[in-house]
Amino acid sequence: MAHPDDAEISTGGTILALKAAGLKVGVIDLTNGEPTPFGTPEIRARETAKATQILGIDFRINLGLPNRSLTNSLEARAILAGWIRQLKPKLIITHCPEDSHPDHVSASALVEGARFWAKLSKTDLPGTPHHPALVLFAPSIHLRQVAKPEVVINITPHMETKMAACSAYHSQLVQGREMGGPIEDIEIQARYWGWAIQKRFGEPFYSREVLGLNHPGVLTQLDDPPSS
Numbered sequence: 001m002a003h004p005d006d007a008e009i010s011t012g013g014t015i016l017a018l019k020a021a022g023l024k025v026g027v028i029d030l031t032n033g034e035p036t037p038f039g040t041p042e043i044r045a046r047e048t049a050k051a052t053q054i055l056g057i058d059f060r061i062n063l064g065l066p067n068r069s070l071t072n073s074l075e076a077r078a079i080l081a082g083w084i085r086q087l088k089p090k091l092i093i094t095h096c097p098e099d100s101h102p103d104h105v106s107a108s109a110l111v112e113g114a115r116f117w118a119k120l121s122k123t124d125l126p127g128t129p130h131h132p133a134l135v136l137f138a139p140s141i142h143l144r145q146v147a148k149p150e151v152v153i154n155i156t157p158h159m160e161t162k163m164a165a166c167s168a169y170h171s172q173l174v175q176g177r178e179m180g181g182p183i184e185d186i187e188i189q190a191r192y193w194g195w196a197i198q199k200r201f202g203e204p205f206y207s208r209e210v211l212g213l214n215h216p217g218v219l220t221q222l223d224d225p226p227s228s
């Protein structure tokens, strides 16, 4: 994701659900997210460490790319492709290609380009060729658009922890915000997408690719999500 806090806002519940299912989950933040009105690099690093601890993820890396002027450059693509070749993720979640924040739009294109480069042979990129099977796009809270997602993950058992992780970003989501700020927006969106799948809370994801199921039996378990 482009900025520390984007992963928590858009995918915090899904990260927790994946961890509860026994999977390894990591986050790569592309920039440090600064400057912002109430943040400093030090404050952001502390907030990120706290949120990371709450999520209980396996690793978190910051690539230190330029905030506010993030681009889908060849240099950035090579750096990210190198990490993909070394970490070998099966699933990547990044921003939607359509977003009102230019850094998010750049991040989305950068991730898709790096995913492709990661499988190249005859290259001096670190690691070995790897092609993640699926890239999912997660909407942020900036673009007020409601498009039909390909899938919504039931995050009901993890909603409280997701909100704790989001609230760890005090300088970004709490400080200087009045009622109806981003924390409330995150809750309302999760409740809406939960309603859409007959659950309490959900997170929506989009894909350019058709989602295939190896185990169609899961379609009979939609009313019986694994408990955390």
Ligand SMILES: [Zn+2]
Binding pocket: 002, 003, 006, 101, 104
């Ligand atoms: Zn962001």
